[in-house]
Amino acid sequence: MSHLLSERRIKVLSGAVMAAGAMYALPSSLQASPLFQMKILAHNDTANPGNDQPYAASVSVNPGDTISYRLVGNMGAVGTTNGNLAVGTITSLTAGLDGGNNFKVDMFEDVSSQITTSFGASGVLVNGWSVGSGASGGTPATTNLTAIRPARNNGDNSGVPSGAGNESIMLTGTFTVGAAPNDATTLLKLKWTTGGTGTIHINGATGSNKSPGNLSELTNTLSDPMVSYQHLTLAGPTVPEPASISLLGLAGLGLLARRRK
Numbered sequence: 001m002s003h004l005l006s007e008r009r010i011k012v013l014s015g016a017v018m019a020a021g022a023m024y025a026l027p028s029s030l031q032a033s034p035l036f037q038m039k040i041l042a043h044n045d046t047a048n049p050g051n052d053q054p055y056a057a058s059v060s061v062n063p064g065d066t067i068s069y070r071l072v073g074n075m076g077a078v079g080t081t082n083g084n085l086a087v088g089t090i091t092s093l094t095a096g097l098d099g100g101n102n103f104k105v106d107m108f109e110d111v112s113s114q115i116t117t118s119f120g121a122s123g124v125l126v127n128g129w130s131v132g133s134g135a136s137g138g139t140p141a142t143t144n145l146t147a148i149r150p151a152r153n154n155g156d157n158s159g160v161p162s163g164a165g166n167e168s169i170m171l172t173g174t175f176t177v178g179a180a181p182n183d184a185t186t187l188l189k190l191k192w193t194t195g196g197t198g199t200i201h202i203n204g205a206t207g208s209n210k211s212p213g214n215l216s217e218l219t220n221t222l223s224d225p226m227v228s229y230q231h232l233t234l235a236g237p238t239v240p241e242p243a244s245i246s247l248l249g250l251a252g253l254g255l256l257a258r259r260r261k
Contacts, residue, residue: 033076033080033081033082033224033228034076034080034082034224034225034226034227034228035075035076035080035082035088035090035200035202035226035227036073036074036075036076036100036103036200036226036227036228037073037074037075037076037227037228037229037230038071038072038073038103038105038170038190038227038228038229038230039057039071039072039073039167039190039229039230039231039232040057040069040070040071040072040107040188040190040230040231040232041055041056041057041069041070041072041232042055042056042059042067042068042069042070042188042232043055043056043059043067043068043069044059044060044061044065044066044067045065045066045067045068045174046062046064046065046066047060047062047065055068055070057230057232057233058232058233058234058235059232059233059234059235060235060236060237060238061115061177061180061234061235061236062177062180062236062237063177063178063179063180064176064177065176065177065180066174066175066176066177067117067174067175067176067177068172068173068174069107069123069172069173069174069175069188069232070169070171070172071105071107071123071148071150071169071170071171071172071190072167072168072169072170073100073103073150073167073168073170074167074168075090075093075098075099075100075200075202076090077090078090078091078092078093082224082226083224084219084222084224084226085226090202090203091202091203092202092203092204093202094204097201097204098201098202098203098204099200099201100150100152100198100199100200100201101132101151101152101198101199101200101201102132102133102134102135102149102150102151102152102197102198102199103148103149103150103151103192103196103198103215103227104147104148104149104192104193104196104197104198105148105190105191105192105193105196105229106138106144106145106146106147106148106190106191106192106193107119107138107144107145107146107148107188107189107190108143108144108145108146108188108189108190108191109143109144109186109187109188109189110186110187110189113143113186113187114179114180114181114184114185114186114236115177115178115179115180115181115184115185115186115234115236116143116177116178116179116180116186117143117175117176117177117178117188117234118142118143118175118176118177118178119138119140119141119142119143119144119145119173119175120140120174120175120176121140121173121174122136122137122138122139122140122145122173123137123138123145123148123171123172123173124137124171124172124173125137125150125170125171126169126170126171126172127168127169127170128152128153129150129151129152129170129171130150130151131151131152131153132150132151132152132153133151134149134151135149135150135151136148136149137171137173138171143178145173145175146193147193147196148171148193149196150170150171177234180234180236180237181236182236182237182238182239183236183237183238183239184235184236185233185234185235185236186233186234187231187232187233187234188231188232188234189229189231189232190229190230190231191217191220191229192215192216192217192220192227193217194217195216195217196216196217197215197216198215198216198227199215200215200226215227
């Protein structure tokens with residue numbers, strides 16, 4: 001009898017813990033979403049000169065490798081809500097009117113990064129992002145590319161469709177890899193340029209529905225940033241563990257023994 005009571009007590013406690021966990025998880029599930037997403041994708045031109053490998057969010061590198069990169073962006077889908085705006089819900093996206101109009105971002109590495117990059121030139125703005133006021137492919141600064149300014153003409157925001165899988169390439173370029181220690185990983189990151197401004201248009205982009213304007217690094221440090229970033233992962237050479245090397249050695253000896261027989 002006591003055993004049954006004990007089991008019942010455990011089940012009740014487990015249910016209470018799960019319910020409490022669900023309550024704590026609820027706020028995060030209700031968090032609003034950024035209205036625009038940006039990410040860096042890359043391809044290792046040295047390791048794959050035939051360019052038959054896709055651009056990816058993670059790339060393996062060796063010292064001296066040339067890496068092609070893409071800055072990619074897209075709008076959030078209809079229904080996306082940002083809690084920091086009076087008109088913060090995307091209720092509609094009209095082609096040619098709504099979307100990203102201009103931004104200002106930096107690609108950078110932390111000072112402590114083990115894998116180093118070298119930007120020898122500015123990036124190239126593509127797909128109509130080079131024609132707006134102040135458009136710039138950025139300024140190379142050793143391991144960083146700063147003040148990238150993708151900008152479209154006012155009223156021309158058709159370059160960025162919404163929803164996953166509908167991304168638009170905004171900027172292309174290359175960098176070379178300097179140091180790349182074995183088994184090291186480094187993030188090539190994105191952030192809003194200090195002092196930079198930008199604009200996103202939603203809901204027909206007219207009157208009070210033209211929102212939000214005057215984006216800045218301040219608006220992107222809020223609890224619900226208006227622009228989200230996906231960084232690029234650089235992975236250095238992988239060194240096999242001693243156990244793996246031993247297994248390879250034993251396998252080789254086995255093949256030699258079989259040949260002798």
